[in-house]
Structures are given as C-alpha cells and as structure tokens.
Amino acid sequence: xxxxxxxxxxxxxxxxxxxxxxxxxxxxxxxxxxxxxxxxxxxxxxxxxxxxxxxxxxxxxxxxxxxxxxxxxxxxxxxxxxxxxxxxxxxxxxxxxxxxxxxxxxxxxxxxxxxxxxxxxxxxxxxxxxxxxxxxxxxxxxxxxxxxxxxxxxxxxxxxxxxxxxxxxxxxxxxxxxxxxxxxxxxxxxxxxxxxxxxxxxxxxxxxxxxxxxxxxxxxxxxxxxxxxxxxxxxxxxxxxxxxxxxxxxxxxxxxxxxxxxxxxxxxxxxxxxxxxxxxxxxxxxxxxxxxxxxxxxxxxxxxxxxxxxxxxxxxxxxxxxxxxxxxxxxxxxxxxxxxxxxxxxxxxxxxxxxxxxxxxxxxxxxxxxxxxxxxxxxxxxxxxxxxxxxxx
Ligand SMILES: Cc1cc2nc3c(=O)[nH]c(=O)nc-3n(C[C@H](O)[C@H](O)[C@H](O)COP(=O)(O)O)c2cc1C
Numbered sequence: 584x585x586x587x588x589x590x591x592x593x594x595x596x597x598x599x600x601x602x603x604x605x606x607x608x609x610x611x612x613x614x615x616x617x618x619x620x621x622x623x624x625x626x627x628x629x630x631x632x633x634x635x636x637x638x639x640x641x642x643x644x645x646x647x648x649x650x651x652x653x654x655x656x657x658x659x660x661x662x663x664x665x666x667x668x669x670x671x672x673x674x675x676x677x678x679x680x681x682x683x684x685x686x687x688x689x690x691x692x693x694x695x696x697x698x699x700x701x702x703x704x705x706x707x708x709x710x711x712x713x714x715x716x717x718x719x720x721x722x723x724x725x726x727x728x729x730x731x732x733x734x735x736x737x738x739x740x741x742x743x744x745x746x747x748x749x750x751x752x753x754x755x756x757x758x759x760x761x762x763x764x765x766x767x768x769x770x771x772x773x774x775x776x777x778x779x780x781x782x783x784x785x786x787x788x789x790x791x792x793x794x795x796x797x798x799x800x801x802x803x804x805x806x807x808x809x810x811x812x813x814x815x816x817x818x819x820x821x822x823x824x825x826x827x828x829x830x831x832x833x834x835x836x837x838x839x840x841x842x843x844x845x846x847x848x849x850x851x852x853x854x855x856x857x858x859x860x861x862x863x864x865x866x867x868x869x870x871x872x873x874x875x876x877x878x879x880x881x882x883x884x885x886x887x888x889x890x891x892x893x894x895x896x897x898x899x900x901x902x903x904x905x906x907x908x909x910x911x912x913x914x915x916x917x918x919x920x921x922x923x924x925x926x927x928x929x930x931x932x933x934x935x936x937x938x939x940x941x942x943x944x945x946x947x948x949x950x951x952x953x954x955x956x957x958x959x960x961x962x963x964x965x966x967x968x969x970x971x972x973x974x975x976x
Contacts (some may be wrong), residue, residue: 585727585948589719592710594668597661599942600719604951607653608959611729613710616658619725619940626932627776628792628802630925635903637663639880640722652955658722671706683878685914685963686922697913705913705922714839714930726942727770733959734950734966738943739769740935741777743895745788745804746795749779752805753851754893758860759893760877762811767777769809778806778932796928799906802933804900808938810946811915812816813881814970815889817949826885827892827949833932834941835896837932843897847880862890870973894942898934900926961970 584604591598620638645656665672670679684705687693696708728738743750748829758764771780777788795802818827830845833843849858862874874890881892902908907920927933954969956962 585944587723587944589716589723591660591662591716591719592672593662593713593715594664594710594913595662595672596665597659598716598719598722599684600658601655601709601724602658602723603655605651605653605656605726605730606951606956606962607651608650608960609651609652609730609733611642611646611656611726612649613640613642615724615729616642616725616966619721619728619936620660623718623721623903623933623936625776626778626930627789628796628929628931629933638642638718638722640725644817656726658719658726660722664775665669670883672710672822686910687913687917688903688921689908689910690899694913700895703783703913709924712839714933714937717838717933720941720944721937724937724943730947730959731810731943731950731966732884733963735815736810736946736950737766737812738808738810738939738946739765740771740778740789740806740808740939741768741772741780741933742775742804742806742935745777745779745929745931746802746900747792748791749804750781750782750790751861753848754880755807756848756851756876759809759847759880760874760890764868765809765811765891772935776932777929777961778935792929799904801904801927802929802931803842803900804917804929805895805897806931807893807895808835808937808942809894809936810881810892810942813887813892813946814966815887815973816969817887817953818882818885820884822946827887827945828880828882828885830949831882831894831942831945833893834945835938837892838896838900839939840898840930840934840935841896841938842899845880845895846882847893848878849880849895852878871976892942892946894938896934899930901930 587602589600603795630800641659643657645654692712693705768780772778775785779785818824832844852860860878862876877890903926912919954962954965
C-alpha cells in the first residue's frame with residue numbers, strides 16, 4: 584500500500600512529507616525532486632513569495648546511497664521566508680504583542696476554519712490552508728513520478744486557457760488518444776511561461792495577466808493533465824472506492840482552488856449523443872485491441888483501459904485581490920476590506936504541475952496495488968508477467 588501525508592505551515596519552519604510503500608531499489612535524488620519543485624515555482628503571474636522561495640527537498644530517510652530502501656521516505660522543504668516570521672509563527676509562547684488577522688478573505692478557508700476550530704486569529708487557519716503545502720505534494724509526487732518512469736509511464740500537462748483566453752475545453756480531444764501528440768503538446772507547454780502549447784496564445788494570456796494585475800484583479804483557468812503508457816487494469820469496477828476515476832477526482836479536487844475536474848469528454852459527454860462520445864473497439868494482430876478515440880479519458884468502469892488517462896481541471900481565480908473584497912471583522916463585526924497578503928495574480932501554470940503530482944501519486948498507488956512488490960525488481964517481474972498474460976488475450 585502506498586500512502587503519504589504532508590505537514591507544515593506557509594510561513595512556518597518548513598514542510599514535511601512522508602511517503603510509505605515505494606519498493607526498495609529505486610534510484611532517486613534531491614536534484615530530481617528539485618526539478619519538479621522548480622516547475623511548480625515558475626509560471627507567469629506568480630507573486631513575490633515565489634521569488635523568495637527557491638525550493639529544495641532534503642531527503643531525511645528511506646534512501647541510502649541513492650536508492651530507496653523500502654522504508655518510509657521523509658522529505659523536508661525549508662521555508663526560506665521563515666526567518667522573517669519567527670515571532671508570528673513561534674512554536675513556544677511569545678511575550679511580543681502579536682497582531683491577529685481578523686479580516687477573513689472571501690474564497691478562503693479563513694472564516695469557515697476559524698468557526699470550526701474556535702480560533703480568534705485567522706492566521707491559525709490560513710497558514711495551513713495556503714497552497715504553499717502543495718510544494719510538498721509536488722516533492723512526494725516526484726518520488727512516484729520516478730517510480731512510474733521505471734515502467735515507462737509518463738505524466739504531463741498543458742494549460743488550455745487562462746481568464747477565458749485560449750483553447751476551448753474540448754478543443755484538444757483529437758489528441759487524447761495519441762501519446763505522441765500528447766507528448767508534443769506537453770513539450771510545447773513546457774516552453775511557455777503560462778504552460779500553453781501555443782506561442783501567440785501565450786503572448787495574449789501574458790497580456791491578460793498583466794492587465795488583471797494592473798487592475799488589482801486575479802485570473803483562473805482550465806488545464807489538462809495526462810498519463811501515458813498506463814497499462815489496462817488499474818482500479819476496479821467492483822467497489823465504489825476502488826474506481827480509478829473516482830480516486831483521481833478526489834486527488835485532483837483536493838488541490839486548492841480546483842473547482843471542477845472531468846475525465847476525458849467529461850461534461851461534453853452529458854450534452855452529446857451516444858454515437859458521438861464512445862470509443863469503439865478494434866483489433867489488430869500486431870497492436871492487439873485498440874481505439875481510435877479516447878473520450879473515456881483512459882478509464883472505463885473504474886478501470887484503466889490502456890489509453891492515455893486524461894483529466895481536465897478548472898481553477899477559480901485567486902481569491903486574494905489587491906483591490907480587496909468586502910468582509911466583516913471578526914472582533915468588531917464591522918464591515919471591512921478583506922486582509923491582503925502578498926499574493927499571486929494567476930497560479931494556473933503551477934496548479935497544472937501540482938495536478939501532475941497528484942495524478943502520479945494516484946497512478947502509482949493503483950499500480951502498486953495491482954503489481955505489488957517490495958523491491959523494484961519484484962514489481963518489474965510481476966508487471967512483465969502481467970504484460971505477457973495480456974499478449975495471450
Ligand atoms: C499553486 C497555487 C497558488 C495559489 N496562490 C494563492 C495566492 O497567492 N493567494 C491566494 O489568495 N490564493 C492562492 N491560491 C488559492 C488558494 O489556495 C485557495 O483558493 C484557497 O486555499 C481556498 O481553497 P478552495 O478554493 O479550494 O476552497 C493558490 C492556489 C494554488 C493551487
């Protein structure tokens with residue numbers, strides 16, 4: 584069983600993550616993880632915070648001489664900004680007069696969290712609800728990405744639109760069934776500051792982000808995340824909580840500010856005829872079973888079907904606005920402007936990298952459930968034997 588957990592506050596000492604269940608013998612390094620952390624930190628429209636933090640994951644356990652031992656792997660990412668926050672984020676009681684945050688920001692966990700946990704300082708909520716936590720998800724996701732690479736499973740993403748500008752949500756449907764085209768699109772997205780696989784749209788989107796910034800406003804967007812070379816047979820139809828599509832939705836919708844997730848045709852399926860959005864089955868002695876379309880997004884009946892796994896996510900605009908929204912002070916109950924902390928104008932490109940991490944964590948979980956193995960060698964033997972079985976079918 585592969586499981587993971589993160590801890591840490593946005594301006595605390597740092598983030599910690601533990602992942603357990605990665606087989607022994609997998610090559611992994613801090614440098615590999617840091618490459619993914621850098622991808623999360625880039626992207627046009629990020630706020631000042633990203634300029635302060637240049638994330639580095641320290642491997643604290645579970646790896647020896649560059650290879651996993653089979654023990655839990657723990658990671659630590661320092662918050663470089665912490666030194667400026669030592670009083671505000673002290674673990675021990677402090678004598679200094681600490682200014683409480685009392686103006687909840689709409690669109691955040693601020694007010695609901697405060698009511699739920701009985702605090703009188705919103706900082707106790709916002710420090711953990713912040714998307715800073717996703718740096719650790721990306722680090723843990725990098726470990727599973729490395730694991731999946733051993734089996735040629737590749738994860739990627741590209742941004743379709745930001746602030747309504749870009750591709751229509753289903754415009755890429757003709758590439759969903761083609762791993763080569765997906766990889767090509769991913770490569771183009773990697774070269775774009777907004778992770779959009781089109782040069783002129785990239786320029787237009789950057790202009791839109793500049794405009795939003797000048798107006799004190801923020802933008803959301805839509806992006807697609809995919810996994811290719813996923814074997815048929817991950818997840819199961821036999822129980823609600825084993826369905827791969829449902830597990831994916833859970834993981835992807837757990838990302839801060841993600842308001843909708845679709846697998847394959849998603850909402851398009853609901854407004855189409857049956858003949859328009861099913862993937863007919865063909866057989867060729869060389870290729871075996873195959874499809875010419877991938878409206879199912881690689882999952883049928885809760886089971887991966889061997890086609891690329893495709894999910895599309897919609898991220899709401901960043902809720903902290905320089906031109907603040909109306910709120911109510913929790914001490915006086917007077918109307919006030921919501922508090923403003925240094926904030927992103929648009930974090931859609933970063934969110935797509937975080938979604939890649941969540942996708943790779945879920946696929947790795949399902950993969951290890953199916954193939955098991957305490958060492959990579961054992962997992963590989965099990966996997967190869969399954970592939971041989973499939974060849975005979
Ligand atoms: C990568 C990333 C960066 C974000 N940066 C900010 C930010 O700078 N300021 C902000 O107010 N919200 C930011 N958000 C959004 C909030 O974290 C999110 O809206 C908030 O936690 C409320 O959660 P909910 O929208 O899921 O309900 C970011 C989200 C992500 C995924």
